[in-house]
Amino acid sequence: MRKKFKEATGNTLAPLRPHLKWLVVGFAIVISFGSILYTNSLVEQIRDREQRQIEIYASSLEFLANESENVNFFLILDEIVAANHSIPVILTDENEEPEDFRNLEKAERYTPGDDRMNFLRSEIQLMKEAHPPIEVTLKDDQDNIYGHKYIFYKNSFLLNQLRYYPYIQLSVIGLFGVVIFMVLNYIKRVEQDRVWVGLAKETAHQLGTPLSSLMAWSEYFKDLYPDQKEALLEFDKDVDRLKVITDRFSSIGSEPQLSLVNVADAIDEIVIYLQKRLSTKINMTVSTFPNREIDGRINPSLFAWVIENLCKNAADAMEGKGSIHISILRANEGRVAVDVQDTGKGIAKAKVKNVFRPGFTTKKRGWGLGLTLAKRIIEQYHQGKIFVKHSEINKGTTFRIYLNG
Ligand SMILES: Nc1ncnc2c1ncn2[C@@H]1O[C@H](COP(=O)(O)OP(=O)(O)OP(=O)(O)O)[C@@H](O)[C@H]1O
Ligand SMILES: [Mg+2]
Structure with a gap:
């Protein structure tokens, strides 16, 4: 209930x-x-x-x-x-x-x-x-x-005119309605864009200052307490992670740079990071087809954010136990397909169309923003595609991403 x-x-x-x-x-x-x-x-x-x-x-x-x-x-x-x-x-x-x-x-x-x-x-x-x-x-x-x-x-001509008049009138009104709808939609999108970009920029900006000061503090403490190096290295890791987050926000707040990179390498790096943080009962595997030499045009820091979001959702859907398989495939028209497949509880058919909507969540502590962000990153920043390729209740879900090669 x-x-x-x-x-x-x-x-x-x-x-x-x-x-x-x-x-x-x-x-x-x-x-x-x-x-x-x-x-x-x-x-x-x-x-x-x-x-x-x-x-x-x-x-x-x-x-x-x-x-x-x-x-x-x-x-x-x-x-x-x-x-x-x-x-x-x-x-x-x-x-x-x-x-x-x-x-x-x-x-x-x-x-x-x-x-x-x-x-x-x-x-x-x-x-x-x-x-x-x-x-x-x-x-x-x-x-x-x-x-x-x-x-x-x-x-009479008058009678004929009158007969067709409502259809002409309604078509004109309909056309007008479509134009208004498109304009409003456009305005809404532009506004949403501004909010996203503005918020991201501001966050990156705000995080920047304390972050540099944290790095300075770390160096200072390393000199002051040489015997605490171990602990301070852990501290550095967290600072690095914060740097990654700041970098993501700053990327989303500006025109992100795409570069041609080996997708398998990029994903391996993300998997190594995630494997350490997700439950040990979650088994992560990566496969490539036809070989590992598959290059995609990505912004590595934003792309990692997408894969992380998908894997976190997968882990949530499996309630901490199961497997996540990522396959990287060469698709037609020079594109690259990335499938993230889990063995979780699946998504009901009626809800599939909602998962990318901002605010849609079935989780107690969810914001319902993970997939919205993923969609935005893939579609707007990478000119790619992301969608639910397959989902079956209690069997699992596969999300597919298309990237440009
Ligand atoms: N792999 C998956 N298996 C089953 N359901 C999923 C999966 N991925 C997403 N969903 C469903 O889609 C919803 C929206 O996901 P989304 O990542 O956008 O938000 P969230 O995970 O609920 O919250 P957050 O903003 O913290 O990510 C989830 O609440 C869940 O119901
Ligand atoms: Mg999520």
């Missing part, structure tokens, strides 16, 4: 953000759907109105035509459709041959003749697919049907 609690609270930075993200995404989806539904209902209403308008036109036509013979349909069309400046209409005879049209700008551009007729015929086919034509029945005085006319029509 206690552990669970730790898991939940240790992860202080992480849990809020994904929720907030989903809340924003959910809100955006609701707004998008709402806006599309609302415009769709507007489109429906306008479509109905346009259809009614055409029907009124048709029945007026019918009425006028049946009132008197020899009625001039074109005149009627002009009179009635004059009120309508937007719905494209074609009036045809019984054989669907165009007789007149309105609100078809494209057709106006053709000079009257075959071309225009052909255009109108193809337009009629398109209009047919959109709406069935309205039939006008022509009757004489005795109510005998003597002919038909058809009115073809399609949605």
Whole structure:
């Protein structure tokens, strides 16, 4: 229970953000759907109105035509459709041959003749697919049907615009959102960078002064108490370690220098150091493939920090007993792969994606910064990659690092 609690609270930075993200995404989806539904209902209403308008036109036509013979349909069309400046209409005879049209700008551009007729015929086919034509029945005085006319029509430009408007609007807003998101992300990264670098520089700077004075004290005491040399050598070792730490902080606070070094040699050195400090029940081994001559571009002091962090995590996961195996492999494209494999308790699948997040820890006394730092060192300072290559509960975990050769 206690552990669970730790898991939940240790992860202080992480849990809020994904929720907030989903809340924003959910809100955006609701707004998008709402806006599309609302415009769709507007489109429906306008479509109905346009259809009614055409029907009124048709029945007026019918009425006028049946009132008197020899009625001039074109005149009627002009009179009635004059009120309508937007719905494209074609009036045809019984054989669907165009007789007149309105609100078809494209057709106006053709000079009257075959071309225009052909255009109108193809337009009629398109209009047919959109709406069935309205039939006008022509009757004489005795109510005998003597002919038909058809009115073809399609949605007005306004209606079409309205139909696509929400999609265009949402795409523009979406694009805007993506740009804002990228800018904010960039600002956040720049700020984080500044904090990291500033803090590291300041730490290195602050440690520098007492460190030089400690070294001076050591020399002074060696002269003063020659019989205490042994103890003072141990003291020197600790001072050296502090120097290494200061050096790391100062490297992370400035543009680190990379050099081409034999990765196996660098790792051997780290393993020798770690072996002395980790439990004796932890067996550390190193292997290389295809041979030991594998050079990688690294900053040895920062790279050591990464390997140390990985090995410490491995030791924690094994609760002081098990083996850590580091393999150095020549990978393709001139890269070098370094695998750090342990026989520890493994990482649950759902947590794998969180391990590099700042603040994510499952340990009582963990800061959840070890892997964040490792990722930063490998990816930003070495232009490499680090990820969980494999992990199985109660079997072990393998972290992989790619370095440039
Ligand atoms: N080899 C591993 N096996 C199992 N779990 C691991 C391993 N490496 C990391 N983890 C998990 O990832 C978490 C984050 O590791 P990270 O090194 O970033 O922080 P931490 O070790 O908890 O704290 P610290 O800041 O002191 O390193 C760990 O708490 C642990 O749950
Ligand atoms: Mg750690």
